[in-house]
Amino acid sequence: MDICVPRLSVVVPVFNEEDVLPLFAQRMRPVLDGLGVSYEVLTVDDGSRDATPAVLQRIRREWPQLRVVRLRRNSGHQNALTAGLHRARGQYVASIDVDLQDPPEVIAEMLELAESANLDVVHGVRADRSTDSAFKRGTAGLYYRLIRRVVGADVPHNAGDFRLLSRTAVDALTELPEHQPVYRLLVPWLGLPSGEVTYTRERRAAGSSKYPLGKMIRLALDSVTGFSAAPLRVATWLGCAGIALCVAIGAAALGAYLWGTVVPGWTSMFVALMFVGALQLLCLGLLGEYVARIFTTMQGRPRYVVAYDSAATGRPLVETGTGSTPWKL
Known part of the structure; x- marks a missing residue:
């Protein structure tokens, strides 16, 4: 040989x-x-x-x-x-x-x-x-x-x-x-x-x-x-879950307004905003990982x-x- x-x-x-x-x-x-x-x-x-x-x-x-x-x-x-x-x-x-x-x-x-x-x-x-x-x-x-x-x-x-x-x-x-x-x-x-x-x-x-x-x-x-594109799908489902939660909170707030039982809601509002913001950052981060891979490949x-x-x-x-x-x- x-x-x-x-x-x-x-x-x-x-x-x-x-x-x-x-x-x-x-x-x-x-x-x-x-x-x-x-x-x-x-x-x-x-x-x-x-x-x-x-x-x-x-x-x-x-x-x-x-x-x-x-x-x-x-x-x-x-x-x-x-x-x-x-x-x-x-x-x-x-x-x-x-x-x-x-x-x-x-x-x-x-x-x-x-x-x-x-x-x-x-x-x-x-x-x-x-x-x-x-x-x-x-x-x-x-x-x-x-x-x-x-x-x-x-x-x-x-x-x-x-x-x-x-x-x-x-x-x-x-x-x-x-x-x-x-x-x-x-x-x-x-x-x-x-x-x-x-x-x-x-x-x-x-x-x-x-x-x-x-x-x-x-x-x-x-x-x-x-x-796998699974993380992008996870981001989509998390976004859907966030929207559903926001709709539920909105319905509860509207019900409280109609029944005249409106109380100071700083805590619930703060938690909701933090939750939505965290979801947005997570989705952007996952999307950024894929964009970064495309960018690295295009650099050659x-x-x-x-x-x-x-x-x-x-x-x-x-x-x-x-x-x-x-x-x-």
Whole structure:
């Protein structure tokens, strides 16, 4: 087989992970060496501000299959994953986070299942999340229930970005014009033959989480607004409920006037005005989320800018993320 086309590519988004990278290499390399297939490990440095670039270069000197792609600025986890998918060369492409909460040993099971059952997608499903905090488990459960309710039951429960894709699936994903991709929803949307491998989620090997509450909320918002118009319908129904309530309050006020029992109603009037104002702001906010997505798409800016690729032979490229030809810098 041509060495330029490995059997397996492993895409690893990285951001400020100087502490965990040596542990990741020590654990990942024996797993991949033991597969008996050609491979590359494509680490995407998402604009790290610590010693991550230096650590990656040091590991690469000892691990020739390690490939380093560095982005010029922090573009976010999903966009870093996009950069890896765009540049991965393998016939199969696995994606995994560097924190070792998803065990690298499961990649062997994924590859075996994909080859034996002729599958294009193998999801890694977290069967045991006891190592996560109660808050993390609770919010994750709420997220997946919401997504399955809004988007559809095809979304695997407790499946994140740990998965294996065939070249067919990767090519299909890279052609999608998504500007704010959420791959845990995009991949099931393709409808390709898929399977699941369950595993126990482990504790973070070192360092601290790079996915705080704010980013989780942003992911949930992107998931809902990117795959469903349900929030706009919610806004419509809330508006209808507000109108019905205002009609009821108006009828009650008219009845009190006709019966001559008018009393000072500052409190009820204040509450009604606040309620209507809150509904209006909520509806405007939901509408603004969709308008913002349209605005971002119309700008046509690339989702990420590649500063360096250890496997590149020429000048770096900037993928637009729209399925078009990359721009030369």
